[in-house]
Amino acid sequence: MIGGDVSDQVDIFNILENRIFHEAGHDHGKCRAGALSRAEEVCKARGVRLTPIRKRVLELVWRSHKPVGAYDILEWLRDDLHKAQPPTVYRALEFLREHGLIHRIESLNAFVGCDAAGSSHAGQFLICRCCGRAAELHDTRIVRAVGAAAHAAGFTIETPTIELTGLCSDCAGTGECSHD
Numbered sequence: 001m002i003g004g005d006v007s008d009q010v011d012i013f014n015i016l017e018n019r020i021f022h023e024a025g026h027d028h029g030k031c032r033a034g035a036l037s038r039a040e041e042v043c044k045a046r047g048v049r050l051t052p053i054r055k056r057v058l059e060l061v062w063r064s065h066k067p068v069g070a071y072d073i074l075e076w077l078r079d080d081l082h083k084a085q086p087p088t089v090y091r092a093l094e095f096l097r098e099h100g101l102i103h104r105i106e107s108l109n110a111f112v113g114c115d116a117a118g119s120s121h122a123g124q125f126l127i128c129r130c131c132g133r134a135a136e137l138h139d140t141r142i143v144r145a146v147g148a149a150a151h152a153a154g155f156t157i158e159t160p161t162i163e164l165t166g167l168c169s170d171c172a173g174t175g176e177c178s179h180d
Contacts, residue, residue, distance in 0.1 A: 028064065028065075031062070032059065032062040032063075035058070035062050035101075035113050035117065036055065036058065036059065036062070038101075038117040038118065039055070039058055039096075039101045041118070042099055042100065042117055042118035043099065046099065048099065053081075053088060053092055054092045054095055054096060056077065056080065056081075057073055057077070057093060057096065058096055058101060058113070060073045060076050060077070061073070061093075061096070061102050061111050061112065062113045063076075064133075065112070065113075065133045065134060065135070066112075066131075066132040066133050066134065067105045067108050067110035067111060067112045067127070067132070068110055068111055068112070069108075069109060070089050070090060070093060070111070071086075073089050073111075074086055074089045077089065093111055096111075097111070099118065100114055100116075100117055100118045100119060100120065101114055101117050102114055103125070103136070103161070104161075105125060105127065105163060106159075107127070107163050107165070108127070112125070112136070114136065115136045115138070116136075116138060121143075122143045122146075122160035122162070123136060123160070123162070124136065124138070124139060124142055124143075124161075124162045124164075125137070125161070125162065125163050125164065126164050126166065126168070127163060127165045127166075128165075128166065128167055128168040128171055129165050129166065129167065130167055130168070130177040131168060131171050131177050132177075133168060135168070142162065143160065146162070147160075
């Protein structure tokens with residue numbers, strides 16, 4: 001038994017039973033459609049507009065589970081909107097981040113869609129250095145442990161994001177870096 005109370009054990013089993021990284025046959029179209037639907041619900045509930053450009057930027061972030069940079073988004077947007085400029089992309093990304101629809105992966109200077117859109121939570125990310133995919137964890141034990149250690153050190157956390165780099169199970173198992 002790993003340390004912690006019974007509810008912590010349930011969290012561990014839920015994490016182990018679910019594949020955090022999506023398998024190669026994953027229906028990403030359904031995944032992306034769900035994210036866009038949740039984004040519309042979040043914006044409606046908060047009384048803010050998911051403008052066409054914001055929605056398009058969100059669609060581009062959700063192209064895959066790989067973090068994407070602002071200039072990649074700009075390049076893709078220029079395929080649709082020839083006059084797209086960097087400030088347009090940065091404003092849209094900031095809006096999406098402020099409303100909990102995406103996360104910024106600081107170590108990569110890139111963005112990834114949020115699996116728990118609109119909810120306030122600390123981000124914990126597993127980033128595969130081989131295929132580039134990122135998976136978001138939702139583990140309150142990590143949040144509590146880091147928070148307690150920071151408090152004991154007299155430190156105030158401002159950005160509670162944790163980024164861990166390694167190999168996903170697919171890349172660790174095959175050694176190939178071509179998963180999407």
